[in-house]
Amino acid sequence: MAPVTEVSLHLKDAPDLKHASFCLKHCENLRGKGRVPGQRQCVKVRGSGCQAVSCSDTTQQWADFSLALEANRSLKCLDLTASELLDESARMLCTTLRHPKCFLEKLLENCRLTEACCKELSSALIVNQRLTHLCLANSNLGDGGVKLLCEGLSHPDCQLQNLVLSHSNITRRGCRRLSKLLQEDSSLTNLDLGLNPIATGSWYLCEALQKTNCNLRCLGHSEGLEKSARIADGLQQSGLQGDTASAGIQ
Template sequence: MKQLCEGLKHPNCRILQLLLYQCHLTSTCCEALSSVFHINQTLIELDLQGNNIGDSGMSLLCEGLKQPNCKLQKLHLDRCGLTAACCQDLSSVLCSNQALTELHLSTNKLEDSGVRVLCQGLKHACCRLKSLLLHWCDLTAVACGDLASVLSTNQNLTKLCLSRNTLGDSGVSRLCEGLRHPDCRLQHLLNNSSLQVLEFWENDLGDLGVSLLCEGLKHPNCNLQDLGFKRCNITSACCDALASVLMKKPSLKLLRFSEEKLGDAGVSLLCEGLRHPNCKLQKLMFWQCDLTAACCEDLTAVLCSNQSLGELKIRNSKLGDAGSFKALEAPYLAHTGFDHQMPLFRSPITGPGKNATQPSPASQSLLSAFPVKLPHCPECRCGHRAQAEPQPPSGQERGWSPSVPAADGLPSVLPRDRGEEELL
């Protein structure tokens, strides 16, 4: 590592990013890395995730980070064996380093005492930090009071991540005090006009909690754009409240559900909001939400009326052939603004088998839903031949590749380099 640092300090070195993920580094290397910070003026990102540098190593790094010539902007220290003992050094860095804008400290045992010390630096006038990640840092409601005070004073901080911490209801209430402050500029985490992204992962909100949340989402000052729920114990009972949000908040562009028991009844209620002329939702995602073919008629009606919806993604659902026919018939899509983006991940649609040379009826229906003539591919088992020049859908210029063969004999309609993880 010392040899590498000598190269980083060379006048000809122009490296911008240095990723040393899980490289078995310890505190021994940190003094050499620290010396790089005040010499190398081009290095703006350092990733040390998964290296057990500990508090002693962090202290050595902070010596370099406090140097006036340090230009580092992003520092990743996830899973580095840090504790509350290092937070005083980090706080002093935040008070002096005006280049650092992104700090990752997830999966370190900082605890409430460490965050309290860290918040002293976050509230300093010289702090320019925009993004702070504290996933799985053994935090409780106590830390939320200190973080709320940061939200009300630090106008640079726009992203704060606190997942996998036992904050509880009282902790969230304390955070909301900071979020409601007029000087709060947080965008990613309701009377807060700056908040744009709100994600709930494995929080036991229940239907009542979501219904109460919707009252805040409908407030005139709320400009939320992205709302997601994953394993929050919600059912169709809250979908009427969510539909009312869709009717009243044209700012909402993305709505995601993962592993929630919405069922067909829930989708039917949501579709009432989706068909409303005020709804401007662009992306709708359902992952393992107990959907069947019964919901497809409502979804089809949405496709025929909502000209804003550009992506509909359904995964791990029992739509079956009949549901696919309803949702993907070309006559419906022909007169809408739908942008040909409807991956049906892991929905049971029967096929002819691996050795077949012709697509099944369900496959033919999927093919006909997309007005694209595919060139014959010798490796494609569907045997489809183009009758005319291909007419790519409107999304092609954004990276679509409709001619790539898929494993079940269907042409893939997924975007390049984008997988199922996009659902959440």
């Protein structure tokens, strides 16, 4: 196949996802970046120039797509924003992340994942040491999902640096888990917890921020003025950056 440097696929039906899989499998020299205007259910593969938009989510199609991801060694960023992945499809993606030929560095999954996928994702965070950026915004992970993710994040082989958990139904219990993680010399340097009902969970975050072994450099949050002041005090004492308007980590 002749060298291809950039391709944009606008998929309108289920069979088109197969075309995207073929593209990923055989276009090994993709470069550049681009976006496809948002659709409600879509998959965007970007960062290496190849984009795919799908209006379906069947097991076999995602199985083919996952295999194609393994074959493409130039792809660095996978954007699944606005998709609604089934749990089984998400598990397939995690299997791909654990594959030694997966070269993804950024995974953006604003696609309403649930706690059911977090155990496999946690395992992938340990195995895939290339992955440094993970966005799970607008999901229904809850505190249970955070607990499972922390198992992987606390592993010494995990190299994740940027984690976005905004609008993921996380409460003070989840914050307590994250606080413990941040005090264990975690690789995380950027954390976004905006638009979560953390309530008094801000106390746990402040506790972690004041520890000398906390590597966090940027905290995104969205709280009331009083709670924001508490977090700001913790940020000031630890020399970190924060945003009371919930800074998204791009």
